[in-house]
Structures are given as C-alpha cells and as structure tokens.
Amino acid sequence: MNQRDDVLEALYQVIQERKTASAETSYTASLLQKGLDKILKKFGEEATEVVIAGKGGVRDEIVYEMADLLFHALVLLGYYDIPPDTVYAELRRRFGISGIAEKAARQE
Numbered sequence: 335m336n337q338r339d340d341v342l343e344a345l346y347q348v349i350q351e352r353k354t355a356s357a358e359t360s361y362t363a364s365l366l367q368k369g370l371d372k373i374l375k376k377f378g379e380e381a382t383e384v385v386i387a388g389k390g391g392v393r394d395e396i397v398y399e400m401a402d403l404l405f406h407a408l409v410l411l412g413y414y415d416i417p418p419d420t421v422y423a424e425l426r427r428r429f430g431i432s433g434i435a436e437k438a439a440r441q442e
C-alpha cells in the first residue's frame with residue numbers, strides 16, 4: 335500500500351466504524367442509516383457536481399468536488415463491505431502488473 339492509498343483505506347475503516355455510530359453526531363452514520371437508495375442518490379449528486387466543476391475548470395473546485403465524490407464512493411463500498419484494496423487490485427490487474435512489480439517500476 336502506498337501513501338495515496340492510505341487515506342482511502344483509513345477513511346474506509348472510519349466509515350465501517352460509523353455503521354454502529356449515532357446518526358445525530360455523524361453525517362456518515364446518518365447516510366448509512368438512510369440506506370442504499372440515499373447513498374446512491376448522494377453519489378449521483380456528487381458526480382454531477384464533479385461534472386459541473388470539470389466544466390468550470392477551476393482547479394480548487396475540481397479537487398473539492400472530487401474529494402466529495404471519492405468519500406461517497408467509499409461509503410458505497412463500505413455499505414457492501416468492499417475494501418478499497420479490492421478496487422486497487424482490479425486497477426492493478428488492468429494495468430497488467432502486480433503491486434510488487436508496480437512498486438519496483440516506480441523506483442526505477
């Protein structure tokens with residue numbers, strides 16, 4: 335796991351913990367308790383906001399909206415107990431190299 339993966343993995347763990355937390359003190363807990371349709375709706379809204387930011391071309395807004403989208407993607411993964419590493423593995427498979435080979439390639 336590299337530096338970039340760490341924050342997504344850590345956030346995923348927090349999202350898992352929020353499954354048993356109070357919705358009164360946690361947005362994530364309230365979203366999880368509202369259920370799958372609400373999670374999917376939020377993901378769609380955040381994706382639309384990324385599209386608008388992407389069209390606008392303001393770098394900071396793209397970064398902000400993309401962070402919102404990634405967070406809501408992690409909530410969806412968390413809902414189904416799919417760790418981010420599973421997605422990384424799929425990306426590595428498409429990339430055609432193993433994690434070890436990837437690390438070695440980056441150090442060259």
Ligand SMILES: N=c1c2ncn([C@@H]3O[C@H](COP(=O)(O)OP(=O)(O)OP(=O)(O)O)[C@@H](O)[C@H]3O)c2ncn1[C@@H]1O[C@H](COP(=O)(O)O)[C@@H](O)[C@H]1O
Nearest residue numbers: 345348349352355359360361362363376379401402405406
């Ligand atoms: N990364 C995030 C994060 N990104 C976005 N959001 C929330 O996502 C929401 C999106 O904004 P919107 O205005 O679209 O939604 P809303 O109006 O609040 O909600 P709806 O009425 O649409 O349901 C905001 O409430 C943001 O605060 C996040 N909430 C939490 N986190 C992380 O999750 C951790 C746990 O947070 P809790 O949710 O407080 O447990 C935090 O420490 C953060 O690291």
